[in-house]
Amino acid sequence: MRRLVVAACAACLLAPLPARAANGAVAGRIGVVAAENFFGDIARQIGGDTVAVTSILDNPAQDPHLFEATPAVARALAGAYIAIANGAGYDPWMTKLLRATRHRGRVAIVVADLVGKKIGDNPHIWYDPQTMTALARRLAAVLANRDPAHAADDRKRLAAFLVSMAPIEARIAALRARLAGTRVAATEPVFGYMFHALGMTVLERRFQLAVMNGTEPSARDIATFENDLHSHRVKLLVYNAQAANPTATRMRQVARKAGVPVIGVTETEPPGLTWQQWMLSVLDEVARALPAPAPL
DSSP: OOOOOOOOGGGGOOOOOOOOOTSSSSTTTTEEEEHHHHHHHHHHHHGGGEEEEEEOOTTSSSSSSGGGEEEHHHHHHOOOEEEEEEEEOOOOHHHHHHTOOOOTOEEEEHHHHHHHHTTOOOOOOGGGGHHHHHHHHHHHHHHHHHHHHHHGHHHHHHHHOOOOOOOHHHHHHHHHHHHOOOOOEESSSGHHHHHHHOOEEEEHHHHHHHHHHTTOHHHHHHHHHHHHHHHHHHEEEEEEETTTOHHHHHHHHHHHTTTOOOEEEOOOOOOOOOHHHHHHHHHHHHHHHHHHOOOO
């Protein structure tokens, strides 16, 4: 995994963080700091007006692998009641900051632990709907314990969240029924869990891992990838629109020249969308890239 750097770089902070009391309260609300904005989004959906959420990585134009934590981030974590990290090696800077800013009573949620993922597994777990359901349930329980007076409201918001997952599940089921077994590839394994949910057959795995880990794919893997694109053995190429890599860019160019559909996905939730809307928009892109055959 490309190493995420922890450094004092105040210029990287996208917005000022609100002041927090030692008990994790912000203007009477429960302070939540999420390493990634899609987890912060789920915290807002479950906590509603009772939480004040700060998401550290929230810019889809920024490569998350080049992120540098700031002193302001450390201060926010020092006062948060709930801290949410991805885990599985994706955001080790968060683990370091949590160790450096310990305070009694803070609840740290490592989302990868909720779904049994560890270092070495594909860390892009937010593309798996089951991950977000597990996080939503955990947040509802933590918030109810912290603020029993609003526990009923937390449960209502959790119930609404679970209902909101139904369109995603239905869209996945419909696409899976049509596209299961379709051979696809990616420049990185960002979309891996959604590929699995759709029942697709993923090729070029060694190439993806090399790019994700910041190493150059082998000449053999590059040649195989290009041949699979030229021959249309690969029916769809997905690339990471948030990270620059010359070899990955080359595969996109080869795919487009060969007439293979190409779609970009990000590692950060786009502004103005909920996580549910984001997932539905990506699934819509898959459906447009691989349309159903016209009836005879």
